[in-house]
Amino acid sequence: MQTQSFGRIWAIASNGFREVIRDRVLYIIGFFALLLIISLRLLPEVAATTEDKIFIDLGLAGISVLSVLVAVFVGTGLINKEIDRRTVLVLIPKPLSRAEFIIGKYLGLLGVLGVLIIALTGIYLILLSFSKIDYPAGSILVSTIFLFLELCLITGVALMFGVFTSSILATLLTFGVYLMGHLSRDLLALGKLSKNSSVEILTQGIYLLLPDLSRLNLKNEAVYGLLPDPQILLGHTVYALVYTILLLAIAILIFSRREF
Template sequence: MHAVNAVMTIALNTLRETVRDRVLYAFLLFAFILTLAGIVLGSLSVGQNLRILIDLGLATISIFGGIIAIFVGTALVYKEIEKRTIYLIVTKPIKRWQFVLGKFLGLAICLLIVTILMGSFLVALAWYMSPDQKVNFDLVYSLPLIYLELLFITAIATFFSTFATPMMSVVFTLGAWLIGHLGQSLLALAQITESASTKLILKTAYWVMPDLAKLTLVRSDLTSGVNPGSELITYLVAYIMAYIVFLLALSTLITERREFP
């Protein structure tokens, strides 16, 4: 019981830190404006206005959520060490894994709120713009998959923040996010390249990183009303969740062994 209490205390404090930061609201405002721009862009197309609004809206949630996950996530643990606030945390009766999990969960809760807020805004806009004024449930179904991707980015950012400076962590996390989105393109590139070492690097990158491109395709299918199959969704969700658990376990291991001079 104390473990849950400790994790939630750290998580709620991290959430409080994030929501008290004005930068979050600047990102949110920009994201809302960009989603609204979907209406203008849609009006320029012929009969595709709703499609454009939804695609742009979902991309906005994914990209801005990702930016928040990267910029907040990469400083999660590092900032505590740099600002020496960690001395007053790890000398309290909590275990290091509770600290790491709490930091991750705090940002995860913040991103859940962001996804719900921006998702609700998009659903309301889509409802308003649809000719028959119906709620687009296909759009609603793709939101959890966006959130899953944001959790994955948060886990990578948390992992790097346990040992690297925020600047380096941003570069590494962005790199990992990009590689994940390249998916099959990495394999295709590996086949046409002649250098054996490049081939090996590309193939390793493909096998090590989860295929986020596939996740985007599944999302696209869902919003178009195509059923991608529950097996594929289950596989992707389980794979990315396992990946998140693995990254958090690694982050804990590093923090567990870490000294605070």
């Protein structure tokens, strides 16, 4: 029974992977390469002494922004697209549970994001080496791994909103969670500075509810070759995985109660 379930999930994931890949997602790789090549030509003219650090930072930021855009825009439309096409009405009555359908779609998109990050990071490192820029390779690779963990979480958010609302509203809500997730620590610190117990309780509640995405943002540390201790990195990894599993569980619960 479990083997059959894994087979159905794999079929949905592989089909979703091919569908998203065909949706011009790979054009992003060409756009990223062109952006970096142009930056290599322009940065020496505007930043004569710091162009190396700026280019390292720009490359990491570009990988993050482009992959997050794919995760949000594609993730929020994964389920609604199947509903609009009425294909979900054909798949669900078959021996395919709604949980298998959600997990398969999720893993298919993660596969695309994994390929995208590997390709973008490869181009980035090749251009760094070609330009003879001294860069902390280990720190950069660790930061991209944590970027993938962040994408796992954000894709879970996008999928959760996408199963019960329109793609446009789900996109706006997901971007809101993404922005607030990166500001949640600042919001918590602001509540403590206010010296108001009500404000402090409110900010603590928001911090506990929203994902703390600053845990997974290691771009600034990677630029200077600085990373937290392995124990801290392990804690951040567990945090991202547990939060992602919780989001998927909520998405499955909502989708299982939805009528078509």
